[in-house]
Amino acid sequence: MTMRTLSLFRCAVVALTVACALPAHAERIKDLAQVGGVRGNALVGYGLVVGLDGSGDRTSQAPFTVQSLKNLLGELGVNVPSNVNPQLKNVAAVAIHAELPPFAKPGQPIDITVSSIGNAVSLRGGSLLMAPLKGADGQVYAIAQGNLIVGGFGAQGKDGSRMSVNIPSVGRIPNGATVERALPDVFGASGEITLNLHQNDFTTVSRMVNALNASFGEGAARAVDGVTVAVQAPTDPGARIGMLARIENVELSPGTAPARVVVNSRTGTVVIGAQVRVSPAAIAHGSLTVTVSESAQVSQPNAFAGGQTVVTPQSTITASNEGSRMFRFDGGATLDEIVRAVNEVGAAPGDLIAILEALKQAGALSAELEVI
Template sequence: MLFLPQQIQAGAQRVKLARIKDIASVEGVRDNQLVGYGIVVGLRGTGDSQQTVFPLQTLVSTLQRMGVNLQQSPQLSQMRTQNMAAVFLSATLPAFARPGNKIDVTVSSAGDARSLEGGLLLLTPLYGPDGQIYAEAQGPLVLGGYAVGANGNLKQYNHPTTGRVPDGAMVERAVPLDLARMRTLSLLLNDADFRTAEMMAAAINRETGRPLAHAVDSRRITLAVQPSEDVPSLLAEVESIEVETYPRAKVVINERTGTVVIGGDVRLQPVSILHGGLSVNVVTEYQVSQPGPFSQGTTQIVPQTTIQTQDQPVNRIELKQGATVDELVRDLQQIGASARDVISILQAMKEAGALEAELEVL
């Protein structure tokens, strides 16, 4: 179990000190998602095949904008596009980004291309949710993998159909946000909690020396800004304040990978756990039955079924008052419980009321 140095013991509940900027955000100051569609050229025969129609249509439209008209060409259906690939682009426009700033772009194949290695992304507009163009992307791709094939053999490393263009997009339109005109600011907690919201408001008022903050609910704290006050300076002061937080006890379970993460604030109640296993294996073998010589019988396939059972003895774990998560994990390891067994046991403990924590299943 790992505890941060800032964690101290206060009565029966653990208190953690954290900066406001790490546990909350300013309402309205947010990132914006961008998306686009374009083509990557310069591939070495690893692009989209002729079975994928839209890369060819994209290429024809691009060439038409360049002054090359292929709409009436009789060889249009025979064009090969193995050296290009249709891709989707995604990027994040940060808050306060201005025209001329550069942002990273993630490029992913939209067709059946085998690899984007060595490709060049042509000029592609990036759109926001409102349909407006906020950035333009172009540049060479950087991949963390490759795919090489010859004579039916294929060698692939990592994921060669997704790459990045570092600083590949230039911002063309800014999202309007004027802090100077905002007379009321709101801080939004990442994890809703009434006590943390009250402690945050009290800490802000104590550090600033005036009734600046007020907790509206379990997630929102409002700041009353004076007409002549410098908002960026105020936010810089507020975000650096350390407050006492009371994180919610949580157990996170990933049933697909068998991963279990138990927080340090999880409490256990007295409980007895009986855990055993019964495995039943049914094996069917098919044997061929041949008729005797000069008989009128026919060849038949006869299934031979064998059932094997194995019942393991029940393992018992007893947790007394004040038991810790360390003791639970240690006892589960001693009985040889697998990750799947631990997940089942934790779910049963939650249903029995012996696990005082939020159980989140991914």
């Protein structure tokens, strides 16, 4: 294993150790959920980029570029004979996409991204001609036009050799589209405000309901399902916004995440949740040996001290890279302890991944193992 891989592996272990040691803390509802109906909407369009320096579409392989240009010129009063196919190198057919933010009003600008759909080498220096942007319902919600900003660079020789830096066939136009149609107003459509959690968790929903009822009065909030909380709200827009400003700053302690181990076998990244535990198991894996054992110590106070007998668990972890080929995991050991033991002998991340997969198959890993 290279020193770089070992260093990355140790950093990952330290990071997950710190994450597992962090106590539960309060978070704002603003960071845990979003208001139902308040979201962006995808827009898409088709257009032409002109003014390229010979890096546009090759019309023999992209006939739709010529067809689009003829249609555009026809709308502007320029008639191009049907038997004439201009060999253009400074025009490129492009797809345009953007996101219409919530509460966007006509006249407001939004950013757009322009991507070549033909064989254009680069869009650097080009200008997008006026193009409509449509939503999923087929309605036009914005009009795009402007000069592209391309972060990439490309060059091509006469012999067919090419060189490119980043992606020159994609560019952006800040404030490149103007909103022409507002979205339907669903914010004040009912007497309730719905809050949708980013992640399904019944514990967090229950705690959110309790926190909102404590802030706004009993019965103000109710749980709908494992994701949604409904809150009684006034119909007046001003009062509704003021109430939402108070709601999103209410703090609560979210429920703990489920026991889960996420493994990226390509990079060797292993992320272990704090709730993960290992049942008694033994695994043979190469020449690496890890032993985790637990014992209980009884603390007996003096008869005249008035104290109580206390049983305290004690864990012993040993690791070596020679000798026995058997892993021994006693019940109750945390994966954090096991990872530390494996890391002490300089094992590769692949060894830990193989151990986790074997533990899961044996039913000794009390967690969901997710391989990405």
